[in-house]
Amino acid sequence: MSFRNPYDDVEIPNVSVYDYLFGSIAEGDLDRIALIDSKTGATTTYRQLIGQINAAAGALAARGVGVGDVVAVLSPNIPAFATVFHGILRAGGTATTLNALFTANEIGKQLVDSKAKLLVTISLMGPQALEAARAVGIADENVIILDGEGQAAGGHPNAADLLGAGLPAPSVEFDPATHVAVLPYSSGTTGNPKGVMLSHRNLVANVAQIEPLNGMTADDVVLAVLPFFHIYGMTVLLNAALKARAALLVMPRFDMVEFLEGVQQHKVTYAFIAPPVAVALAKHPVVDNYDLSSIHTMLSGAAPLDAELGNAVAARLDLTMLQGFGMSELSPVSHLMPFDRGEKLVGVRAPLSSVGWAVPNTENRIVDPGTGEDVEIPADGVSAAGELWVRGPNVMVGYLNNEQATADTIDADGWLHTGDMATVDADGCVTIVDRLKELIKYKGYQVPPAELEALLLTHPQIADAAVVGAHDEDGEEVPKAFVVVAEGAELTAEEVMAFTAERVAPYKKVRQVEFISAVPKSASGKILRKDLRK
Incomplete structure (x- = not known):
């Protein structure tokens, strides 16, 4: 059984991204500040x-x-x-x-x-x-x-x-509904990175869908430290903030002191972060040296935010902490807490452990991956867990030149299978509880195990390898390699980690290594990652 959000649907005009964001800009908004360079202060x-x-x-x-x-x-x-x-x-x-x-x-x-x-x-x-x-x-x-x-x-x-x-x-x-505007790369639910074809309509739809929920206004100064090259920064920051006629404080990377100085100097009111930033804001003593009182709202995305951590940041900085959920294939936002956590718009307050409600103009299903049957939506309390499916105008056109991967992700009825396990409560509020997909999320970045496994197998002293997500001493998910050393060869964990570090972006590096005699596999040759995680 599908379920929807508690909001009214929004109008999604059939126009290009440029026309949607700037085509009807009011004369009085033209001289508002759109961008602030955090390095120089230039506007x-x-x-x-x-x-x-x-x-x-x-x-x-x-x-x-x-x-x-x-x-x-x-x-x-x-x-x-x-x-x-x-x-x-x-x-x-x-x-x-x-x-x-x-x-x-x-x-x-x-x-x-x-x-x-x-x-x-x-x-x-x-x-x-x-x-x-x-x-x-x-x-x-x-x-x-x-x-x-x-x-x-x-x-x-x-x-x-x-x-x-x-x-x-x-x-x-061009036709905004079919013409591909952007082509970010995502690993989807598994495998190597694939080009995600997002149309002008996808991007316009997602800004329209989140606009009534994020509460952003032209008076806001929005901190843009999350990368614009990532779909989260591209839609939720760059496009949504420009549509709201807010000012974007553009920061090239996260540096704790620069972050704090930027907020204080430019009176930032709205900040978008990933969970590692929340850890620093909750625990670092230098935070007390700055006036961050201008921030009224902070929204975390890209990876799950622990509710206790989120509440600690909210209490320390006296702000409203929100959380959302999405993926590149959904342009990216599919679920979002409203600016007031739902108290006015929905009539109930979303728990911070949740990702809020489905955005307007979308439908959800939660499906038992074992039976293929819909999980029953409870009249009270919380449902059993199942895979979250989403259907709406923000669902991608498909994967570039990969019809099979597209068909594996979007079924014939238009439902996108997220690969994430979720529950829903009686009010329709969704909580992500686990992942079916094999992706590792390191500091909000997707790390596809298959890509690292293929790289490891190019090492002359490695006979076989598998990569899964493990947790470090801070509870952060990191890539861990299980390595079978070639007969007669000798190899250390440090050498394995150095081999990958030289060949991939820093966030993809293998950070833990365990040597094993054989990689567990199914009869069809599929790596049994669940056995390795144990």
Whole structure:
């Protein structure tokens, strides 16, 4: 039996992301501050941002970017990210965002799979970006280094080259419901990273779905430390905040002191975090040295937030702590606590251990993975656990060039099978309790075991390997490798960890190693991870 949220559905216009966010902006909002650079304090107004987006779109069109062409973006959070990202969409292109921690090899994989024709980056990431681009055949003139010397100095095109020509944005036509706006990469419920095709309608829908729940207004100053390249930062921060006409304090990475100084100096009112930030805010003594009283709301996502930890932050900083749930394949938000935890909008207060209610315009099912039958929704109390299924306008178009993975995730009736185990209470409030899927969540990042296993098997002294999530001394989930050493070989745990650390982004590193005689597998050859977890 399906169930819905307690809210009214919202209108989802059939328009592009650009038209939805900026097409009807009020004259009085144009001179509001849209972006604040946390490093320099420089500000960008909505008027300036829209002008820059249009100029970027014109420059990209002049470089041959049109409807359906893919442009890759490799950058931390900087104000120019918003210009480039929305410029690509404005030109009719598709933006594939790369993790700023990626190695050249990882960058190259995504460039090839997405068929990107241009790569936009910054000088800090230039070495690995250029190595990857050259390896996959992207010409130097198609690598734009935003803060580089520029073509006039014999270098790669830079931001001035992109925006200085002042070319008008092109006139483009496409169907917002089917045209792919962004192509982030996700491991889905299992396996190697896959391109998640999200249409303009997917992104517009998700901003519209969360807008009445997050309580964000034009008077808010929103801290943007979660990466824009991740779908959480892309939708919940970049797009939703711009739609609300709020000001975004753009921070390239989390540094405790810079975080606290930014909040104090710019009077941040709304902060979006992942659980590791909550740990620091709850426990670090330096927090007491700063005035954080301007923050009225903090929302945690990307990984489960422990209720005790969340309540500790709320009590220490005197704010409302919220939690939500989503995945790249859902654009990403499927569940969210309202800004008041539900007291006014729903009539009950969501427990912080939950992820709140389904967002508007969506349906949910909780299905017993053993029987395939729907779990009964209780008249009182909490249901049994089952796999959470979601259906709505925020469900992805599918995985790029992978019909089988798409069919394995979205069934014939349009239900997306999340791979997460959940319960629902009598009020419709959902709590995530476990994972069916094999992904490891390290500090909010997805770590696919299959990717690390494939890498480990390239080591000449490793005969077999399996990777699962384990917990470190702080209770954080980390990648743990079970390794079978080749006959006659000798290998240490430190050597195994160093081997992976040299070849993957830091968050994917193997952090624990155990040597075993054989990897347990089913008759079909599938790794029995549950046996290893025991």
